[in-house]
Amino acid sequence: MNVERFSLPEAISTLRAWFDASERIWVSVHESPDGDSIGSALALASVLSRRGKKVAAIRQPPFPAAYERLPFAAGMVDVSELGSLFVPDLIVAVDVGSFARVGPVQDSIRPETRVVNIDHHAGNVGPDRPCILLNLVDASVASTTMLTYLLLRDIYPGCIGPQEATCLYLGLITDTGCFRHSNTDARALRVAAELAELGADAGTLPEDFMFRRRPQALRLLGEVLSSIEFHGDGAFATMILTQDMLRRTGARPDETEGFVNYASSLEGVQAAALLRELEPGRTRLSLRSSGHLDVACLAREWDGGGHRNAAGATLAADVSTARRTLTAAALRHLEATRVAGGS
Numbered sequence: 001m002n003v004e005r006f007s008l009p010e011a012i013s014t015l016r017a018w019f020d021a022s023e024r025i026w027v028s029v030h031e032s033p034d035g036d037s038i039g040s041a042l043a044l045a046s047v048l049s050r051r052g053k054k055v056a057a058i059r060q061p062p063f064p065a066a067y068e069r070l071p072f073a074a075g076m077v078d079v080s081e082l083g084s085l086f087v088p089d090l091i092v093a094v095d096v097g098s099f100a101r102v103g104p105v106q107d108s109i110r111p112e113t114r115v116v117n118i119d120h121h122a123g124n125v126g127p128d129r130p131c132i133l134l135n136l137v138d139a140s141v142a143s144t145t146m147l148t149y150l151l152l153r154d155i156y157p158g159c160i161g162p163q164e165a166t167c168l169y170l171g172l173i174t175d176t177g178c179f180r181h182s183n184t185d186a187r188a189l190r191v192a193a194e195l196a197e198l199g200a201d202a203g204t205l206p207e208d209f210m211f212r213r214r215p216q217a218l219r220l221l222g223e224v225l226s227s228i229e230f231h232g233d234g235a236f237a238t239m240i241l242t243q244d245m246l247r248r249t250g251a252r253p254d255e256t257e258g259f260v261n262y263a264s265s266l267e268g269v270q271a272a273a274l275l276r277e278l279e280p281g282r283t284r285l286s287l288r289s290s291g292h293l294d295v296a297c298l299a300r301e302w303d304g305g306g307h308r309n310a311a312g313a314t315l316a317a318d319v320s321t322a323r324r325t326l327t328a329a330a331l332r333h334l335e336a337t338r339v340a341g342g343s
Contacts, residue, residue, distance in 0.1 A: 016155045022090035028058040030101035037095035039171030040148045042072045043164040064254035071163035095144035097121040142188035145171030162199025169200035220251035237263040237272040264288035283322035287311045
């Protein structure tokens with residue numbers, strides 16, 4: 001079953017058979033994991049462990065410090081320790097977008113290895129090496145945690161307790177921006193309600209994981225906001241974040257999640273980007289769109305990807321050069337969108 005749109009009942013039947021036939025399972029997040037990837041991995045690993053499976057939830061760097069407080073996070077195994085782990089007969093990747101983002105986990109994939117790819121990024125076709133693949137990619141769901149919940153709910157009825165529900169709900173609010181993004185629909189809200197009924201605290205989770213910040217992070221946000229520039233008569237906005245800003249404010253890189261939304265929420269802005277200096281000559285782009293521009297298409301110019309309204313990529317350039325390169329490409333895409341729309 002290697003298709004992006006699949007029959008959920010068929011997927012449930014096949015995945016249950018794969019889980020039941022497997023004894024040693026790795027569940028991996030992607031590099032620079034977010035709440036959706038982490039929440040999916042922790043909930044899935046917990047359910048499988050309680051089914052008597054030997055399970056390792058694989059952590060990838062840089063792991064956001066805030067998510068250390070999630071249930072089961074303390075038991076994750078760092079990707080640098082794979083050599084001392086058991087050999088898996090099943091590898092599950094959650095929310096990876098591209099399998100290049102699981103790093104050394106790919107080195108353990110053999111032609112006889114069963115691999116389950118659970119994701120909501122369109123175009124994710126699984127590993128670029130031979131394996132026995134079950135590709136469960138559905139770009140119509142709001143988050144990978146939502147898809148994980150729908151699968152687990154019917155594979156093992158009653159398996160999701162308050163702690164698993166907490167992990168899954170966090171991923172849902174991460175990828176919907178607390179139900180503010182365009183991917184919020186009736187299905188996502190129904191899943192949110194079900195997770196709340198199962199024990200997720202819908203009131204405190206957004207506050208604890210998305211809105212509460214350290215003073216250092218707010219000082220960094222102030223510097224990032226002061227760097228904002230507008231392009232194309234205000235249709236495109238960019239902000240920069242340098243290593244020097246991080247040193248000066250004492251903030252951590254994982255505390256920058258959501259910064260780009262300040263630019264994308266401005267009146268008249270159709271798309272926005274945060275350009276973060278990873279190291280000299282290497283810049284990470286976080287792209288957001290509030291209009292018709294497909295930022296995943298824009299990100300693919302630099303082998304990035306994501307969703308229509310949220311995507312990312314990495315440029316081999318300093319932040320100033322990356323800003324000029326990105327702006328030129330974004331304005332070209334915006335013009336193409338305007339012409340296609342006849343406005």
